[in-house]
Structure formats: C-alpha cells, structure tokens
Amino acid sequence: MIFGYARVSTEDQNLNRQLDQLKEARAEKIYKEKMTGTKKDRPELSKLLDYAREGDTIIITDLTRISRSTKDLISLVEELGNRGINIKSLKESWLDTTTAQGKLMFTIMAGLSQFERDLISERTKEGLKSARARGRSGGRPRKSDKDIQKALKLYNSKDYTIKEITEMTNISKATLYRYITDLNEAN
Numbered sequence: 001m002i003f004g005y006a007r008v009s010t011e012d013q014n015l016n017r018q019l020d021q022l023k024e025a026r027a028e029k030i031y032k033e034k035m036t037g038t039k040k041d042r043p044e045l046s047k048l049l050d051y052a053r054e055g056d057t058i059i060i061t062d063l064t065r066i067s068r069s070t071k072d073l074i075s076l077v078e079e080l081g082n083r084g085i086n087i088k089s090l091k092e093s094w095l096d097t098t099t100a101q102g103k104l105m106f107t108i109m110a111g112l113s114q115f116e117r118d119l120i121s122e123r124t125k126e127g128l129k130s131a132r133a134r135g136r137s138g139g140r141p142r143k144s145d146k147d148i149q150k151a152l153k154l155y156n157s158k159d160y161t162i163k164e165i166t167e168m169t170n171i172s173k174a175t176l177y178r179y180i181t182d183l184n185e186a187n
Contacts, residue, residue: 003058004030005048007037007065018061021090025059037068054084057098062091071117074110143171151176152183 004027006018011034022030033044045066052058058080060066066087067073080087081097088102089095094109096102131138151169154160155176166173 001053001056002026002028003048003052003056005033005045005058005060005066006030007033007035007042007045009036010034018065021061022059025088025090027059037064037066040068049080052080052083052085057086057088059088059090061089063089063095070113074113077106078110143175147171148179152179155180 002025004019004022004025006015006022008015008018013034015032015034019030019032031044031048033042035042048058058066063073067076077087077095077097086097087095088098094102094105097106128138147169148171151165151171154165154168155162160168162173162176165171166176169176
C-alpha cells in the first residue's frame with residue numbers, strides 16, 4: 001500500500017498543496033497533521049508508522065515534513081528499512097528507497113552523517129584532553145553555597161514563587177529543585 005504523510009506547523013496553514021502532490025503520487029491513504037515538526041510525539045505520524053507493513057511505501061512531499069533533524073531522518077529510514085517499508089520524498093529525489101539508486105544515496109548520506117558525528121566526537125575529546133592538560137576541568141561552574149542557602153531559605157519561607165527565587169539568586173529551576181530534593185531526602 002502507498003501511504004502519504006502531510007504536515008504543516010500551525011492550524012492556520014493549509015495542507016492542500018501537499019495533499020494534491022501526494023494524491024498525484026498515487027497515495028492511497030494520507031495521514032494529515034497540523035503541529036510543529038519539532039515535537040517528537042506526532043500522533044498521526046505514530047499511527048502511520050504503527051499501521052505500515054512490509055512492502056508498503058510512505059511518500060512525503062519533502063523531508064522537513066517527516067523529520068526533525070538529519071539524525072532523526074536517518075533513524076526513521078533505518079527503522080522503516082528494517083521493517084521492509086520504503087520511503088520516498090517527492091522533493092528530494094535521492095530519498096527513494098524503492099529504487100537501488102535511492103537506497104545507495106541514502107546509505108551514502110547516512111554514512112556522511114555518521115562520519116560528521118564521529119569527527120565532532122573526536123574533536124570534543126581532543127579539546128577536553130587539551131583543556132585538562134592546562135588544568136581546566138570543564139563543565140559549568142558550581143553555584144556558591146551562599147547562593148544555594150539563600151535560595152533554600154527563600155523557598156522554605158513560602159513567600160516567593162520558584163520564578164522569583166531563581167531570578168533573585170541566579171540559580172536555575174532545575175538546580176533549585178535538585179537541592180530541595182536532596183534536602184528532603186536528607187531529612
């Protein structure tokens with residue numbers, strides 16, 4: 001079966017152009033979504049991925065409709081490939097796993113992406129090693145005990161909101177909650 005997936009970022013945007021292109025590409029069933037692509041949880045995409053079976057093809061108008069990042073795209077295409085499901089982009093003709101050339105191009109692109117991640121990792125490790133050799137340990141500097149104690153006193157007074165406390169002490173919400181949790185566990 002040939003499925004289509006169409007997505008726009010807001011309720012105000014129109015899906016018609018994508019729907020027309022997907023119908024022209026012979027999509028038999030189209031899953032439609034109106035929500036930002038930055039969200040990992042996209043209900044209609046999840047339904048499509050759950051419903052698709054071996055031998056099916058998913059067509060998208062372009063990559064930005066289905067993936068949040070290159071890493072996300074590679075992961076999704078690999079998952080679909082392992083399940084025997086093809087994916088085809090109408091705009092990016094190199095992404096068409098229904099053809100040998102498309103599979104080759106995707107493999108090359110995935111390899112380049114992995115190579116880039118490996119280079120970044122190597123450079124990061126080299127930078128950390130160089131910094132350690134110069135006596136630097138990295139990471140964020142610890143907050144002063146004075147600021148932490150002030151934040152905890154303000155919190156315990158119950159006179160201030162978390163937002164007010166974080167603004168007065170320059171301690172993040174996460175850090176404040178971590179110290180509150182540690183204090184509660186100690187008692």
